[in-house]
Amino acid sequence: MNIAEFFVNVFIFPGGLFAIMLGLLLTGLDRKIYARLQRRVGPPIYQPWLDVVKLSLKEMVIPKTANYTVFRLAPLLGFAGMLAAIAVIPVAGIYSGLYQSGDLLVVLYLLSAPALALAIGAAASGSPYSSIGLSREISIMLAYEIPMLIVFLTVGMRVGMELGGTAIFSLSSIVNFQLSQGSLLLDLPMLPAFLAFLICIPGILGVVPFDIPEAETEITEGPLLEYSGSGLAMFKLTGGLKMLVLSALTVALFFPMGLGSFWLVNLLWFIFKCVVIMFFTTTLIRAMQARMRIEQAYKFYLLVPTALALISFVLTAMSFRI
Amino acid sequence: MGELLQNIVKKSPWIYRINAGSCNGCDVEMATTALIPRYDVERLGCRYCGSPKHADIVLISGPVTAVVKDKVLRVYDEIPNPKVVVAVGICPISGGVFRESYSIASQLDTYIPVDVNVPGCPPRPQAIIDGIAMAIEIWRKKF
Amino acid sequence: MRKFLKVILNNLIKGPSTIKYPFEDSPAPEKLRGKIVHNSDACVACHLCEYVCAGGAIKMQESEDKKGIDFVVWHDTCTFCGLCEYYCPTKAIHLTNDYHTAHLQADKYNYIEKTFVKKQPCTCCGEPIVPLSLAMVEQIYGKEGDVRGLSKMCPQCRRKILWKGGVSKL
Numbered sequence: 001m002n003i004a005e006f007f008v009n010v011f012i013f014p015g016g017l018f019a020i021m022l023g024l025l026l027t028g029l030d031r032k033i034y035a036r037l038q039r040r041v042g043p044p045i046y047q048p049w050l051d052v053v054k055l056s057l058k059e060m061v062i063p064k065t066a067n068y069t070v071f072r073l074a075p076l077l078g079f080a081g082m083l084a085a086i087a088v089i090p091v092a093g094i095y096s097g098l099y100q101s102g103d104l105l106v107v108l109y110l111l112s113a114p115a116l117a118l119a120i121g122a123a124a125s126g127s128p129y130s131s132i133g134l135s136r137e138i139s140i141m142l143a144y145e146i147p148m149l150i151v152f153l154t155v156g157m158r159v160g161m162e163l164g165g166t167a168i169f170s171l172s173s174i175v176n177f178q179l180s181q182g183s184l185l186l187d188l189p190m191l192p193a194f195l196a197f198l199i200c201i202p203g204i205l206g207v208v209p210f211d212i213p214e215a216e217t218e219i220t221e222g223p224l225l226e227y228s229g230s231g232l233a234m235f236k237l238t239g240g241l242k243m244l245v246l247s248a249l250t251v252a253l254f255f256p257m258g259l260g261s262f263w264l265v266n267l268l269w270f271i272f273k274c275v276v277i278m279f280f281t282t283t284l285i286r287a288m289q290a291r292m293r294i295e296q297a298y299k300f301y302l303l304v305p306t307a308l309a310l311i312s313f314v315l316t317a318m319s320f321r322i
Numbered sequence: 323m324g325e326l327l328q329n330i331v332k333k334s335p336w337i338y339r340i341n342a343g344s345c346n347g348c349d350v351e352m353a354t355t356a357l358i359p360r361y362d363v364e365r366l367g368c369r370y371c372g373s374p375k376h377a378d379i380v381l382i383s384g385p386v387t388a389v390v391k392d393k394v395l396r397v398y399d400e401i402p403n404p405k406v407v408v409a410v411g412i413c414p415i416s417g418g419v420f421r422e423s424y425s426i427a428s429q430l431d432t433y434i435p436v437d438v439n440v441p442g443c444p445p446r447p448q449a450i451i452d453g454i455a456m457a458i459e460i461w462r463k464k465f
Numbered sequence: 466m467r468k469f470l471k472v473i474l475n476n477l478i479k480g481p482s483t484i485k486y487p488f489e490d491s492p493a494p495e496k497l498r499g500k501i502v503h504n505s506d507a508c509v510a511c512h513l514c515e516y517v518c519a520g521g522a523i524k525m526q527e528s529e530d531k532k533g534i535d536f537v538v539w540h541d542t543c544t545f546c547g548l549c550e551y552y553c554p555t556k557a558i559h560l561t562n563d564y565h566t567a568h569l570q571a572d573k574y575n576y577i578e579k580t581f582v583k584k585q586p587c588t589c590c591g592e593p594i595v596p597l598s599l600a601m602v603e604q605i606y607g608k609e610g611d612v613r614g615l616s617k618m619c620p621q622c623r624r625k626i627l628w629k630g631g632v633s634k635l
Contacts, residue, residue, distance in 0.1 A: 359482050359483055361483070361484065361486065412542055415541045416520075416541050417542075418520060419519055419544060421521065421542075438567060438568070438570065439541060439570060439576075441541045441542075442545065443544040443545055445567075446564045448491050448564065448565075449565060449567055451487065452565060453567035455487055456569065460569075
């Protein structure tokens with residue numbers, strides 16, 4: 001892959017600028033549907049674009065107790081991680097991914113970058129509300145990583161079973177396998193893993209009922225408390241990108257089929273699938289549930305999605321033996 | 323270019339509320355303006371934020387009592403520029419019914435510069451939305 | 466969980482219930498207590514509204530050329546309690562249902578309702594007084610005789626006339 005194609009792929013077309021606009025559009029669509037579910041007229045769909053423009057024009061106020069350098073560099077860490085992650089995930093019919101092997105594990109590591117960036121930024125702020133938000137963020141990150149890891153292992157093992165003899169962790173191979181043999185949702189042992197991954201998504205995104213680190217009314221916005229102006233704009237961009245990365249990952253892992261061969265039709269079908277995933281994991285749950293306490297969320301993540309993922313893992317391993 | 327940016331920016335003002343010793347009547351009206359579907363203020367692009375550092379328009383209610391005066395000034399200093407102040411209710415404008423109390427020294431505009439007044443005890447949510455619309459016009463010109 | 470799903474489905478079907486206020490009109494109910502309006506023809510300058518005002522918004526002062534009384538209401542301190550309307554003997558002060566009260570800081574000290582209650586000379590002795598209203602005089606002195614004439618006299622002349630013979634002789 002030559003340097004120009006690399007540049008365009010990472011910074012302009014499926015990654016970079018296009019992904020930022022699409023991710024923020026997904027966030028705006030989520031706010032609009034949430035408002036309609038409550039009998040309100042919500043903000044227009046392109047509202048997050050306007051928010052980010054406005055935030056980057058305001059001045060940035062840095063508290064006296066903050067560590068100056070780390071405070072300013074922490075938002076860039078999460079943004080860079082997500083930008084790298086979206087460039088790695090393949091979309092059927094449009095983009096075939098950057099690497100050939102091991103990129104599922106790379107995405108797993110990169111998905112923890114925004115949470116770490118939030119934690120580092122909160123630690124550098126030097127405010128007591130931020131440190132409470134920081135400890136809650138780290139605990140819930142530890143809780144949702146476990147079922148996510150088991151789901152990735154299960155998918156890798158299932159694909160590797162048919163193709164080689166060992167587990168395969170390459171997203172391009174997983175996507176090509178499903179394009180030729182039908183989606184992974186069609187065989188029953190993978191369904192609990194799919195459910196477990198969908199349950200993990202609200203926790204990763206920080207959406208009610210799991211938005212404990214950023215609880216507005218309890219600890220006045222936790223880790224983001226001391227950020228203003230362009231730092232906050234970077235965090236909002238990272239949030240939008242994270243939603244796109246998670247939807248794209250779910251699509252690539254479980255049902256990446258395209259619709260024919262024209263690239264525009266494939267793109268629209270991909271966006272439609274992302275919107276459907278976002279609706280069922282984020283908006284509907286947000287409209288119906290209240291916020292959980294940190295120990296309830298921790299216990300929930302260690303019990304329910306882990307059990308579902310383990311069921312899938314064991315069933316797949318057993319048929320591997322047969 | 324400046325005109326285009328101003329037009330973009332006026333569509334997303336973020337609002338922060340400060341209670342400077344009020345009786346909470348105006349606070350209830352400000353809360354209904356945001357959350358009740360009937361007067362939803364989010365369709366104008368506004369959002370109630372939880373931290374003063376994210377705010378653009380600040381709504382202040384309550385007469386500035388002696389206990390809370392320094393704290394209100396500190397929180398006001400944390401809000402990044404450009405910002406607009408709206409005094410909600412008659413208490414910050416002139417002391418209201420508490421004007422002869424021992425704990426109130428003077429009106430709000432002797433401490434911080436106020437831009438829009440919305441009198442009423444408490445003002446109707448539609449009047450508060452009027453005040454916010456006027457504040458957005460003033461704020462857009464400050465960019 | 467199922468109850469919530471039913472509620473959400475109903476909400477989607479019924480549509481938004483928002484009154485889109487600045488772009489569409491929001492009518493106020495008739496009995497809403499809004500801004501104050503003062504009728505200087507019916508006012509008898511008894512200062513009762515100034516006494517009961519909760520926010521201290523009403524000020525009545527004699528004008529410099531002694532031709533009448535300046536009546537000022539500063540809307541920025543008015544609590545919209547309605548006590549002045551309740552206690553006014555002639556119903557000269559009245560709360561409308563206008564709730565559009567937001568204004569800029571520059572207009573703060575101009576946001577008033579100012580009227581002028583004129584004094585007229587007494588028909589007996591010529592001294593300038595604020596005439597009583599007809600309804601008030603009828604309530605005090607009954608309806609027979611020339612009560613209309615009594616309403617244009619100062620209190621001293623009224624006392625003198627009634628001592629001499631009473632209302633029915635007028």
